[in-house]
Amino acid sequence: MKILILGAGAMGCLYGAALHRAGAEVAFVDVNQPHIDAINQRGLELETRAGTEYLPIPALRPEDVREPADLIVVFTKTFHTDGALAGIAAGIGPETWLLSLQNGLGNDARLAAHADESRVLVGASTLPSDLVGPGRVRSHGEGGSKLYPAFGGDPAFAGRVAQLLTDGGLPAALDPEIHSAIWSKAIFNAAMNPLCALTLRTPGFLGAHEESRSMIHAVVEEGVATARASGVNIESKPIHDLTQISMTDHANHEASMLQDVKAHRRTEIDAINGAIVAAARKAGVPVPVTQTLCNLVRLEDAKLTES
Structure with a gap:
């Protein structure tokens, strides 16, 4: 599965790392140039209670996205959602799914402005994560994720994403009451x-x-x-x-x-x-x-x- 993580902050990096571990083809998309450079130069440094690892995940600027992804996981601030998705329009094709694991309410409607409602997923995470410097993320604590199609429909693709996250070390489950x-x-x-x-x-x-x-x-x-x-x-x-x-x-x-x-x-x-x-x-x-x-x-x- 080809996945873009839109917003490579603390949470975006944590989830991108899990999807990478599970075998997905992951790339971060962000506008923080020092952060992008650090990730590309030495890999993402992720510190957890299990230790520190360096993950070779590429980091891109929005203008470097040139072909559609299978999944875009949105971790930008809510007020940046529309602009960020518009900035990677080349990454959103007719078969692309969008997943919001952002804070707050109303993210389903924001994503539905950029993809068909049938391809919009939403979720909630209880995991902590901190950005401690360019290319460096720390997550000390337990938690998990729930996700499901935002507007109903077939949960099969959401199930694949949940399994990837779980395989990558972040427990995730489908929740019809998302x-x-x-x-x-x-x-x-x-x-x-x-x-x-x-x-x-x-x-x-x-x-x-x-x-x-x-x-x-x-x-x-x-x-x-x-x-x-x-x-x-x-x-x-x-x-x-x-x-x-x-x-x-x-x-x-x-x-x-x-x-x-x-x-x-x-x-x-x-x-x-x-x-x-x-x-x-x-x-x-x-x-x-x-x-x-x-x-x-x-x-x-x-x-x-x-x-």
């Missing part, structure tokens, strides 16, 4: 990411303080109430359990929103907390803590536009 899994992941991120970003601390710090633990609990309950009011039947306990794992097993993991704030980059707050707030408003569900965290991170983003 939208419930995506909502659960979005709620988890809405609880953990903004607090990491605003405190400039990792989850271990949040777990050590009652103030943050109470806000995390509140955001999970608000998000679950919103999901249920929106027709997505999920339970809060598994999400609470994930936040606890984050604060213990992944205590030193730098959440993506924390990395963005530290690097003075725009966050994905609109696709995470903002999307939950919008759904809550439509359903008539009060979400005061989720809204407050959303507003505070949006103010962090607003600093980027100051002269």
